[in-house]
Amino acid sequence: xxxxxxxxSTEWKNKFCGKLVQILSEEGVIxxxxxxxxxxxxxxxxxxxxxxxxxxxxxxxxxxxxxxxCNKENIPFVPRGxxxxxxxxxxxxxxxxxxTLARMNHILEIDIPNxxxxxxxxxxxxxxxxxxxxxDYYYAPDPSSQSVCxxxxxxAENSGGVHCIKYGVTTNHILSxxxxxxxxxxxxxxxxxxxxxxxxxxxxxxxxxxxxxIVTKVTLRIIRKPEEIKTFLASxxxxxxxxxxxxxxTAKGIIPAGMEIMDYLCIQSVNKAVxxxxxxxxxxxxxxxxxxxxxxxxxxxxxxMEVFNENRAKEIRIAKDTEERDLFWKGRKSAFAAxxxxxxxxxxxxxxxxxxxxxxxLGEIKNLSKKYGLRVANVFHAGDGNLHPLIxxxxxxxxxxxxxxxxxxxxxxxxxxxxGSITGEHGVGYDKKKFxxxxxxxxxxxxxxxxxxxxxxxxxxxxxxxxxTPRTCVEQGRKSxxxxxxxxxxxxxxx
Amino acid sequence: MSESLNxxxxxxSPNYFLDESPEIEKYSVDGKKPNLVALPNTLEEISEIIxxxxxxxxxxxxxxxxxxxxxxxxxxxxxxxxxxxxxNQILEHEESDLVATTQCGISLxxxxxxxxxxxxxxxxxxxxxxxxxxxxxIIATNDSGPKRLRHGTVHxxxxxxxxxxxxxxxxxxxxxxxxxxxxSVAGYDLPKLFVxxxxxxxxxxxxTFRLYPIPxxxxxxxxxxxxxxxxxxxxxSILNSALTPTCLELVNLTLSDSISDKLNLDLxxxxxxxxxxxxxxxxxxxxxxxxxxxxxxxxxxxSILLEGNSEERFWNEIREFPWIKTENNRTVCKxxxxxxxxxxxxxxxxxxxxxxxxxxYASVRAGNGILIISIEGETSKLIEATAxxxxxxxxxxxxxxxxxxxxxxxxxxxxxxxxxxxxxxxxKLKSRFDPNSIMNPGxxxxxx
Ligand SMILES: Cc1cc2nc3c(=O)[nH]c(=O)nc-3n(C[C@H](O)[C@H](O)[C@H](O)COP(=O)(O)OP(=O)(O)OC[C@H]3O[C@@H](n4cnc5c(N)ncnc54)[C@H](O)[C@@H]3O)c2cc1C
Numbered sequence: 001x002x003x004x005x006x007x008x009s010t011e012w013k014n015k016f017c018g019k020l021v022q023i024l025s026e027e028g029v030i031x032x033x034x035x036x037x038x039x040x041x042x043x044x045x046x047x048x049x050x051x052x053x054x055x056x057x058x059x060x061x062x063x064x065x066x067x068x069x070c071n072k073e074n075i076p077f078v079p080r081g082x083x084x085x086x087x088x089x090x091x092x093x094x095x096x097x098x099x100t101l102a103r104m105n106h107i108l109e110i111d112i113p114n115x116x117x118x119x120x121x122x123x124x125x126x127x128x129x130x131x132x133x134x135x136d137y138y139y140a141p142d143p144s145s146q147s148v149c150x151x152x153x154x155x156a157e158n159s160g161g162v163h164c165i166k167y168g169v170t171t172n173h174i175l176s177x178x179x180x181x182x183x184x185x186x187x188x189x190x191x192x193x194x195x196x197x198x199x200x201x202x203x204x205x206x207x208x209x210x211x212x213x214i215v216t217k218v219t220l221r222i223i224r225k226p227e228e229i230k231t232f233l234a235s236x237x238x239x240x241x242x243x244x245x246x247x248x249x250t251a252k253g254i255i256p257a258g259m260e261i262m263d264y265l266c267i268q269s270v271n272k273a274v275x276x277x278x279x280x281x282x283x284x285x286x287x288x289x290x291x292x293x294x295x296x297x298x299x300x301x302x303x304x305m306e307v308f309n310e311n312r313a314k315e316i317r318i319a320k321d322t323e324e325r326d327l328f329w330k331g332r333k334s335a336f337a338a339x340x341x342x343x344x345x346x347x348x349x350x351x352x353x354x355x356x357x358x359x360x361x362l363g364e365i366k367n368l369s370k371k372y373g374l375r376v377a378n379v380f381h382a383g384d385g386n387l388h389p390l391i392x393x394x395x396x397x398x399x400x401x402x403x404x405x406x407x408x409x410x411x412x413x414x415x416x417x418x419x420g421s422i423t424g425e426h427g428v429g430y431d432k433k434k435f436x437x438x439x440x441x442x443x444x445x446x447x448x449x450x451x452x453x454x455x456x457x458x459x460x461x462x463x464x465x466x467x468x469t470p471r472t473c474v475e476q477g478r479k480s481x482x483x484x485x486x487x488x489x490x491x492x493x494x495x
Numbered sequence: 496m497s498e499s500l501n502x503x504x505x506x507x508s509p510n511y512f513l514d515e516s517p518e519i520e521k522y523s524v525d526g527k528k529p530n531l532v533a534l535p536n537t538l539e540e541i542s543e544i545i546x547x548x549x550x551x552x553x554x555x556x557x558x559x560x561x562x563x564x565x566x567x568x569x570x571x572x573x574x575x576x577x578x579x580x581x582x583n584q585i586l587e588h589e590e591s592d593l594v595a596t597t598q599c600g601i602s603l604x605x606x607x608x609x610x611x612x613x614x615x616x617x618x619x620x621x622x623x624x625x626x627x628x629x630x631x632x633i634i635a636t637n638d639s640g641p642k643r644l645r646h647g648t649v650h651x652x653x654x655x656x657x658x659x660x661x662x663x664x665x666x667x668x669x670x671x672x673x674x675x676x677x678x679s680v681a682g683y684d685l686p687k688l689f690v691x692x693x694x695x696x697x698x699x700x701x702x703t704f705r706l707y708p709i710p711x712x713x714x715x716x717x718x719x720x721x722x723x724x725x726x727x728x729x730x731x732s733i734l735n736s737a738l739t740p741t742c743l744e745l746v747n748l749t750l751s752d753s754i755s756d757k758l759n760l761d762l763x764x765x766x767x768x769x770x771x772x773x774x775x776x777x778x779x780x781x782x783x784x785x786x787x788x789x790x791x792x793x794x795x796x797x798s799i800l801l802e803g804n805s806e807e808r809f810w811n812e813i814r815e816f817p818w819i820k821t822e823n824n825r826t827v828c829k830x831x832x833x834x835x836x837x838x839x840x841x842x843x844x845x846x847x848x849x850x851x852x853x854x855x856y857a858s859v860r861a862g863n864g865i866l867i868i869s870i871e872g873e874t875s876k877l878i879e880a881t882a883x884x885x886x887x888x889x890x891x892x893x894x895x896x897x898x899x900x901x902x903x904x905x906x907x908x909x910x911x912x913x914x915x916x917x918x919x920x921x922x923k924l925k926s927r928f929d930p931n932s933i934m935n936p937g938x939x940x941x942x943x
Binding site for chain 1: 684
């Protein structure tokens with residue numbers, strides 16, 4: 001292993017920069033302190049670290065060459081898309097560089113009959129659906145940040161959206177990946193066709209949070225638009241009734257495309273921020289979207305209404321056209337940003353619970369909010385039990401920031417205690433690495449480390465994320481090492 | 496070796512067979528008899544057994560229902576067959592969450608039966624249902640059936656339906672990944688790594704799945720086409736329409752004739768047939784039927800409607816046709832190509848059957864590009880047919896997996912075919928997980 005270079009020394013820095021420029025030319029390297037600031041953090045602004053350089057490759061080959069250089073010089077690197085991540089996944093590492101894929105942003109191929117689109121990683125999520133809209137196709141995973149976030153970031157985080165209850169998350173829509181491995185080798189996982197033999201490296205890579213390499217090309221599955229879409233907005237006096245409606249709808253055998261709940265505080269903020277026109281006095285609203293064949297929806301509509309009425313819905317609106325439907329969703333999709341209207345700062349939590357525990361968990365969150373004296377606005381993907389409690393605080397008050405952190409953790413504990421998860425879609429990243437042990441014991445984490453070490457034995461690719469404590473790779477092999485048949489036969493090698 | 500076996504016997508006694516037992520024959524793997532068959536009762540027992548095997552480098556073959564044990568290359572060695580079928584309890588099924596967790600030694604049939612009581616299902620229909628295919632075996636092979644079209648194909652495979660997993664690693668550690676809720680991105684996606692891993696990374700003990708409600712009403716239209724081209728055009732039109740079939744199966748002449756005879760369906764002889772399954776509320780199915788007619792009416796030479804028992808029997812044939820017969824001179828392949836390339840493969844099959852006089856049955860998941868092909872004939876013909884198929888599919892950038900073949904043929908080829916640039920990392924993964932290569936050695940891709 002190389003020794004750490006004196007990265008403080010200007011001489012080394014200039015030389016390293018020169019080598020990067022050789023690969024990427026001047027326009028592909030950012031080195032001025034002013035410009036580096038823009039890459040200090042992702043959307044989780046509480047943490048920030050300035051990278052030594054940022055590079056903007058335009059091709060897979062450039063990515064590979066930069067990574068090979070990093071290996072030679074023992075410099076860690078962090079992949080970055082649009083920087084909308086909420087777990088500090090793209091947070092730079094001390095003494096490392098950031099590789100931004102923003103300039104690799106071409107849609108390479110659209111193949112409608114085979115239902116595939118091939119893109120570079122810097123392509124923005126929404127561009128894909130826009131490009132195939134006229135063919136009546138779309139790309140299903142739709143995070144609320146879809147007009148900004150990149151497919152590369154979506155792949156790394158296995159992003160969800162408001163329609164994943166029916167259509168699944170990113171991983172269900174990715175067929176192949178071109179990846180530059182952490183040693184610079186370019187490989188292809190999966191293919192345009194289904195069921196590739198061998199280990200499902202596509203499945204393993206999606207959601208690996210930028211720790212297993214850099215994606216440089218992605219084949220997406222696209223789907224045909226539904227014949228009909230109906231969007232309901234129902235308001236309630238009690239959030240529990242909204243929650244019970246969610247269970248009521250699935251109990252009728254209906255899988256809506258999406259089901260979203262917002263609470264009072266959230267409704268207020270959204271109305272102020274984007275004039276969503278949600279019922280002013282509602283304590284909770286539930287958005288339900290049905291999609292599919294017209295007759296199926298016509299059969300489902302009265303059942304949904306029945307559930308609303310059983311649960312004492314006050315007002316029920318059905319979007320009469322696309323415009324109104326978009327307005328219903330606009331409020332939901334801008335919910336995070338709207339918090340700026342009611343609080344100087346907010347922290348987005350991302351826990352998951354079994355749907356059946358919704359009422360119980362919301363009650364717990366209310367108690368915790370009282371206990372810490374901090375307001376919590378609730379907005380969540382109710383259909384899949386993915387909660388986004390928004391903790392409102394003022395970062396200029398030191399104790400509030402601390403209390404926010406404690407409250408955020410307590411919410412996670414509640415989620416795990418009822419059998420849920422610490423993150424449904426935002427990832428573990430830097431933010432939650434301490435809390436992954438709430439779900440996984442040492443042996444589970446050790447298994448994940450086997451995977452990391454397979455891909456990145458040097459630990460240069462987005463280090464310091466996901467795992468609660470730094471883990472080395474040699475350990476494992478040494479402990480029980482003996483020359484095994486695979487190695488003897490020249491089929492594999494030890495790391 | 497006999498000492499290690501004795502240690503294992505102590506753990507599972509009296510649930511084991513030794514090589515002198517007559518029972519052992521049916522646990523052979525591609526002709527190789529194991530030295531010991533162990534039927535442990537608990538996961539702790541399995542863990543203990545694996546630790547011994549790992550210490551003494553015994554080759555372990557996990558065994559669920561044994562229905563797909565022929566899948567894979569010829570094994571390097573077979574010491575211990577480890578049966579999972581005593582671990583067959585459904586652990587949790589919370590109806591309103593549409594999620595269930597089960598031990599993986601349970602058969603799919605039993606699992607579905609229990610889910611059906613709550614009007615729910617794991618929307619997957621792989622073969623060997625009646626023969627007792629287990630959940631664990633289906634995960635390990637990522638086996639699937641015709642039902643792969645729903646909701647942008649989120650249905651139909653273990654890959655898309657699995658949420659969480661518990662496994663026993665080749666060092667005996669019991670570990671988990673994923674979660675028991677429908678959405679979680681905490682940690683690497685261990686469940687997906689194990690789907691399709693053919694038991695080479697560890698033993699799958701428990702799994703959590705997302706479930707779906709059972710559709711209210713189902714009908715299947717069987718439409719005849721004299722020409723392949725028009726059948727395929729119809730497929731493309733259906734895929735590009737607002738119709739939402741759950742299965743879309745294109746059946747070749749030979750198979751169509753044989754199913755028609757067997758089930759007395761009166762299909763036109765010597766024609767392709769396309770089976771379109773619609774599952775929904777009754778009204779939606781009926782209105783889609785008329786839209787479907789508009790699409791195919793001019794091109795087809797006739798159609799029949801299947802529902803109830805006859806519908807189930809038909810899909811049963813489609814699922815099981817390669818596995819019903821036990822003849823030795825047969826190769827079964829699963830090929831995957833782009834939807835638009837399907838006709839090229841079917842044309843080659845017709846040509847091969849003419850040229851070689853081999854009998855070739857084929858059924859195609861026309862909306863997914865997956866072909867299930869069964870070729871019957873002398874070994875030399877099987878070898879020639881397989882080689883031609885591989886050439887064509889390779890040139891189309893598709894894949895072809897030989898699921899079953901006579902041992903002579905298997906000894907000459909890698910049943911998985913070319914893996915490409917990702918093989919190296921797969922080998923590294925294997926040696927990280929299983930440095931002593933005890934789990935199903937030699938059977939998986941690239942000699943893993
Ligand atoms: C207002 C708002 C709403 C949001 N709503 C949702 C939502 O509904 N659902 C949801 O799931 N998320 C949501 N997010 C989170 C975020 O948008 C997603 O995680 C998104 O996928 C991140 O994409 P990005 O391009 O911004 O990636 P970045 O933030 O730049 O990076 C995210 C991670 O991906 C890695 N990465 C980026 N590109 C690559 C690459 N090419 N190869 C390998 N690794 C790479 C980075 O290292 C990092 O770990 C929201 C965020 C905001 C700010």
